[in-house]
Amino acid sequence: LAKTTQPISMDSYEGQEVNITCSHNNIATNDYITWYQQFPSQGPRFIIQGYKTKVTNEVASLFIPADRKSSTLSLPRVSLSDTAVYYCLATGSSNTGKLIFGQGTTLQVKP
């Protein structure tokens, strides 16, 4: 099963761009990279998903290099409300539908 590694915590200030990197050296060929955001006592919220290159939506961008051994979630111009835990997961047939969550990255946005 593909395991992901990401920083435990990050600090940023309002208005800055935040990049959170995730390592997934053993990602399976058919797996996608999926990011979730979670606020305290709420369910994880799907942010973005990609297979390779770059994916962008209204919330974030996801950069995945050609070797797919890592990925970077980019949050443009963060605000205080972006303070949350961010999880990077490898999802797909390698884990037969079971999401394997690590500790995630706790992002603290300061005024």
Added chain:
Amino acid sequence: ETGVTQSPTHLIKTRGQQVTLRCSSQSGHNTVSWYQQALGQGPQFIFQYYREEENGRGNFPPRFSGLQFPNYSSELNVNALELDDSALYLCASSQRGGRETQYFGPGTRLLVL
């Protein structure tokens, strides 16, 4: 499009009791997964249901059981509650095939005293 809903939002039980948690999947989804999240930890996979049958199980004892109904809603049952069962229980729904992206409900906070 209706999102994933869970009930109740909060629950307090005593050790040894039994509890049933409920989940309604997002419209168009046929698969439901359940997760347990202890304080400060990431969610841990309990099991998944597809076509009313268990389709994968995590490292949880048999006293954790579930059901999926024809309308794809689901229940999580926990018997003989223990103090360590206190956690946020999350339900996620997805559509079998393709990327199978899972969408989570708000969770049920269970406190076992």
